[in-house]
Amino acid sequence: MANNDMEQLLAEQERILAMPGREAWVKLERLSRTARIFAGNANVFLAHLNQIQDPAVMLQTTSNQRVLEEFLDETKRHLHNYVAAAYSRVDHFRQFVRSEWPEGSPLREEYQQRIDSEFKDAPLHNFIIKLRQLIQHVRLPVSTTREHWEHGGAWMFQVMLDSADLLRWDDWGPLAREYIQASGRLVDLEQTVSTYSNEILAFDRWVAERFIGEHLEEIESYHQAGRQFQQRIRQLGLRNYPEVT
Numbered sequence: 001m002a003n004n005d006m007e008q009l010l011a012e013q014e015r016i017l018a019m020p021g022r023e024a025w026v027k028l029e030r031l032s033r034t035a036r037i038f039a040g041n042a043n044v045f046l047a048h049l050n051q052i053q054d055p056a057v058m059l060q061t062t063s064n065q066r067v068l069e070e071f072l073d074e075t076k077r078h079l080h081n082y083v084a085a086a087y088s089r090v091d092h093f094r095q096f097v098r099s100e101w102p103e104g105s106p107l108r109e110e111y112q113q114r115i116d117s118e119f120k121d122a123p124l125h126n127f128i129i130k131l132r133q134l135i136q137h138v139r140l141p142v143s144t145t146r147e148h149w150e151h152g153g154a155w156m157f158q159v160m161l162d163s164a165d166l167l168r169w170d171d172w173g174p175l176a177r178e179y180i181q182a183s184g185r186l187v188d189l190e191q192t193v194s195t196y197s198n199e200i201l202a203f204d205r206w207v208a209e210r211f212i213g214e215h216l217e218e219i220e221s222y223h224q225a226g227r228q229f230q231q232r233i234r235q236l237g238l239r240n241y242p243e244v245t
Contacts, residue, residue, distance in 0.1 A: 005236070016229055021222025024215035027100070028208065034092040035204040041085040042197035045078040049190045052145075052157045061145070061157075072143050075159055075189070080140075082193060083132035089200070090129070093207065100211065107210055118203065123179035128196050130176040134169055141166055146186060160186035 016022065051057050052071065061068045101108035119125040134141065142165035146158045163180050166172075166187065172180065180187060212219065 016225045019222045021218035038085045038089045041082045045082045058157045087132045123175045126175035127179040159189050
């Protein structure tokens with residue numbers, strides 16, 4: 001391959017990497033990775049909680065104290081990771097919005113309206129955020145299990161947080177405390193995590209869609225230029241040439 005051809009390739013690669021669409025795509029991927037980390041922690045946690053519905057697992061945990069304690073230890077580990085990921089997601093999205101949708105911009109106003117209506121005064125959201133503070137900076141909450149029979153259904157085995165133990169901490173704030181009190185004697189972990197995760201993931205999809213819509217033409221131009229560049233690389237037989245990403 002002639003030196004001139006290589007120089008042209010390098011120049012074209014630099015041009016593509018400097019395109020506005022690449023910057024927008026990188027920002028979107030970074031934000032999406034944060035959302036995927038949160039979703040991944042939620043999925044793993046819910047899968048762990050649902051294990052106990054397996055009759056074999058249920059039998060072991062109800063008949064062997066050591067097995068039950070190991071299951072609850074693993075529950076705490078997943079809960080720690082879940083609430084930590086939830087708070088990281090809040091901070092990452094906050095920084096993204098400050099950078100991309102400054103005060104006074106239409107999308108910032110729309111974003112803030114949704115935050116205010118869906119999360120700011122929501123007991124569940126405030127509970128998750130405060131639970132992260134309790135777990136990471138104070139102590140682990142007391143977890144327990146509850147067995148009950150659903151009418152017309154199966155025998156259910158649930159992992160719960162003890163509300164009285166939670167309320168011994170003084171820093172919940174009124175909204176988080178409201179969620180605990182409304183839950184009764186025990187806070188159902190599966191229901192809490194499932195409901196909150198669904199709300200967050202729906203919101204995150206909306207943010208991604210709004211950002212893509214704002215930069216769609218730039219992103220499409222960048223991807224098209226990247227595909228054309230890779231096609232040129234293949235035509236030249238440069239198998240080990242790094243891809244444009």
